[in-house]
Amino acid sequence: MVGKGGVGRSTVAAAIASATAAKGRRTLLYEANASDRFGEFFGHKPVGTSITKLRENLFAVNTTPAAALEEYGLMVLRFRSIYKLVFENRITEAFIKAIPGVEDYALLGKAWFHTKERKGDKAVWDTVVFDMAASGHSLSMLRIPWAITQTVPDGPLTRDAKEIQRLLCDPERTAVVMVTMAEDMPSNEAIDLSKQMHDHLGLSTSQLIVNQLYEDRFPEGSPQDQILSALDASAAELGPALHAVRAHALQYRSRRKLNETYLARLAKTLRTPQVHLPRIFAAKLGGGDIDRLAKTLHSEMC
Ligand SMILES: Nc1ncnc2c1ncn2[C@@H]1O[C@H](COP(=O)(O)OP(=O)(O)OP(=O)(O)O)[C@@H](O)[C@H]1O
Numbered sequence: 246m247v248g249k250g251g252v253g254r255s256t257v258a259a260a261i262a263s264a265t266a267a268k269g270r271r272t273l274l275y276e277a278n279a280s281d282r283f284g285e286f287f288g289h290k291p292v293g294t295s296i297t298k299l300r301e302n303l304f305a306v307n308t309t310p311a312a313a314l315e316e317y318g319l320m321v322l323r324f325r326s327i328y329k330l331v332f333e334n335r336i337t338e339a340f341i342k343a344i345p346g347v348e349d350y351a352l353l354g355k356a357w358f359h360t361k362e363r364k365g366d367k368a369v370w371d372t373v374v375f376d377m378a379a380s381g382h383s384l385s386m387l388r389i390p391w392a393i394t395q396t397v398p399d400g401p402l403t404r405d406a407k408e409i410q411r412l413l414c415d416p417e418r419t420a421v422v423m424v425t426m427a428e429d430m431p432s433n434e435a436i437d438l439s440k441q442m443h444d445h446l447g448l449s450t451s452q453l454i455v456n457q458l459y460e461d462r463f464p465e466g467s468p469q470d471q472i473l474s475a476l477d478a479s480a481a482e483l484g485p486a487l488h489a490v491r492a493h494a495l496q497y498r499s500r501r502k503l504n505e506t507y508l509a510r511l512a513k514t515l516r517t518p519q520v521h522l523p524r525i526f527a528a529k530l531g532g533g534d535i536d537r538l539a540k541t542l543h544s545e546m547c
């Protein structure tokens with residue numbers, strides 16, 4: 246999941262994960278260094294760095310670079326005592342922190358590790374939903390395997406980096422899901438990010454999710470539209486309550502018009518299949534709202 250900050254990447258990631266889990270796919274909702282709201286969405290406490298079950302088939306983790314590095318270190322070195330000697334040593338710690346991108350690579354590497362995690366002859370996860378950082382940061386994280394294969398001599402590091410590249414570039418296994426809003430800045434960033442991912446990494450956006458849309462409640466010529474026009478024409482005679490209704494409805498209609506302009510622009514520029522999600526008017530989104538978004542995603546994507 247990629248997109249501009251604040252457009253709803255985490256909300257949509259939770260909705261996608263909830264939809265795949267409901268279909269019976271064992272799903273891991275993966276985020277890093279984030280505000281840890283996945284637990285709250287499903288009536289649970291914050292999930293933290295341990296994988297936590299939220300619902301049937303639905304699990305989440307909010308990892309940190311330190312936790313991801315520890316997992317990687319333990320995977321390579323196998324024993325906690327050796328890990329402690331190597332990684333929890335002041336000099337190694339300072340050295341690791343000095344390598345550019347190492348923390349991001351650990352976070353990406355942990356997500357990749359979960360995609361190939363197995364128990365016996367069975368994959369542990371059917372779907373891993375990676376709620377990535379905002380635009381530029383996700384791009385710099387995704388670039389790391391390419392930087393490694395281009396600069397590091399062949400060895401274990403390049404072997405893993407090549408495997409991550411293959412995973413990311415395989416449309417059968419990876420879907421790049423771009424979340425945006427039909428507004429000026431978010432749609433510009435979605436167009437720009439899509440282009441950069443394509444041009445620099447060869448990654449095509451599989452799905453564009455346009456979130457927080459005002460719905461078309463006043464289609465031209467519809468009874469609602471006519472009532473609103475009549476209210477507007479007699480604005481001077483309205484009492485305070487109807488005045489407020491008129492102002493709210495006019496604002497809603499003009500936001501929808503603005504959304505339509507950007508929807509058309511996104512369709513023309515990106516040519517990526519779009520799914521539209523409504524703006525939900527609630528003080529705080531909860532499990533029921535996530536399920537509502539999941540239902541729309543399910544019906545529009547399947
Ligand atoms: N469809 C929606 N309807 C109403 N509110 C929404 C919707 N989607 C997201 N929001 C709200 O918008 C805000 C931002 O959502 P969210 O945290 O999912 O975005 P994000 O892209 O993950 O942000 P960040 O860049 O901070 O990680 C939140 O308050 C969330 O509840």
Ligand SMILES: [Mg+2]
Pocket residue numbers: 254255256279376
């Ligand atoms: Mg988020």
